Amino acid sequence: MYALKRTDSGAIASVRLNEGLKKIEDEAFYHGRYHLLKSVILPSTLTEIGTNAFLQCYNLREVTLNDGLLKIGTSAFTVCKSLRRITLPSTVTEIGHCVFDGCSNLREVTLNDGLPKIGIRAFNSCSSLEIITIPSTVTEIGPRAFSYCGNLREVTLNNGLLKIGDEAFDNCKSLESITLPSTVTEIGKGAFHYCTDLIEVTLNDGLHKIGGNAFYNCLSLESITLPSTVTEIGNSAFLDCRNLREVTLNDGLQKIKDKAFNRCSSLEKITIPSTVTEIGNRSFEDCSDLREVTFKDGLQKIGDWEFQFCSSLESITLPSTLTEIGKGAFRGCRNLREVELNGVPQYVKSGAFHNCEALERFLFPAISYRLVNIIQTIHWEGLEDGLNEVRGVVQLEGDELFVSRATSIDCSDV
DSSP: OEEEEEOTTSOEEEEEEOTTOOEEOTTTTOSGGGTTOOEEEOOTTOOEEOTTTTTTOTTOOEEEOOTTOOEEOTTTTTTOTTOOEEEEOTTOOEEOTTTTTTOTTOOEEEEOTTOOEEOTTTTTTOTTOOEEEOOTTOOEEOTTTTTTOTTOOEEEOOTTOOEEOTTTTTTOTTOOEEEOOTTOOEEOTTTTTTOTTOOEEEOOTTOOEEOTTTTTTOTTOOEEEOOTTOOEEOTTTTTTOTTOOEEEOOBTBOEEOTTTTTTOTTOOEEEEOTTOOEEOTTTTTTOTTOOEEEEOTTOOEEOTTTTTTOTTOOEEEEOTTOOEEOTTTTTTOTTOOEEEESSOOSEEOTTTTTTOTTOOEEEOSSOOHHHHHHHHHOBOOOSSTTOOOOOSOEEEETTEEEESSOOOOBOTTO
């Protein structure tokens, strides 16, 4: 069923498989005697390559896959470090997990229409791969499919793709731009994590969810616009995007989860759409250049430590719909001078304005019984060490509530 060519030492250097063969069995060439195998010629009758078929054939340089091949099994060519190019025929309908994982010299990959899915870690750690085009028939890119492809600089995604899996392009440090087609509905967790050269991201209508850590540590990213179809931004989605200066959020967004924009130190302004009801904990913490925050009516909860250490923030106006200000929400906003509330929140938790050294004025829309009760029972932490409670620092003039040298509010007992 096959012809062999050996080296002088007796090791097998090349294999020609004869016509009529339909399947290469699992681990068929995963043996010590094939460690010097350089080339394989496959017959046109072949429909399946089994699991681990050519695993660790370190010297395998050339494989030609013919039309008629349907399935490539899990880890079929894993760690074939000398393999430089591969073309998948249009008849291939299944790529198993880790098929080309660790093929560190694989530079050229051609995928043809007909392929429905790219499996988990299919091209993981193909560190020489530079360009990839995903056919329109592919609906899902599996988790870590192209992770750690350190030289991958160009990715083309076509209409038809529905989901980008978790960590699909994690640590693709040479990738500079990505455009998601309108058919993509979900970006998985960590999908573009640590793509440090990623400057431009285009998201289109149709996208619903951005997973946690999706763009974490994309240090070169400067702007992002979320389409109105996005309803959720996951935990730490844009954490440590330190050059992100411009973020546009549109109506339709409902929830911003914990640490979504944490340590985006170049972000200067943000508008929270009216459809957002809750901002998770620490979402804008350490955004040191953040000067302007606009809240729309509809917001009900500001999470714990939400704007902590936003040292450039000078004033905020909170909407009438707000019912809760979380613990330490504006802690360490050292230049915050004015807080205007269009309603009286039901809960203002401990340390919400702690270490707001420049805080001078709170402005309320009207004086109510509840507001008077809060004023009478509120706890103010003084600037001096050991001074735990200051009373008589609230000055009421008309409907304006003035505060002198007050650095936090604790209404947890109210």
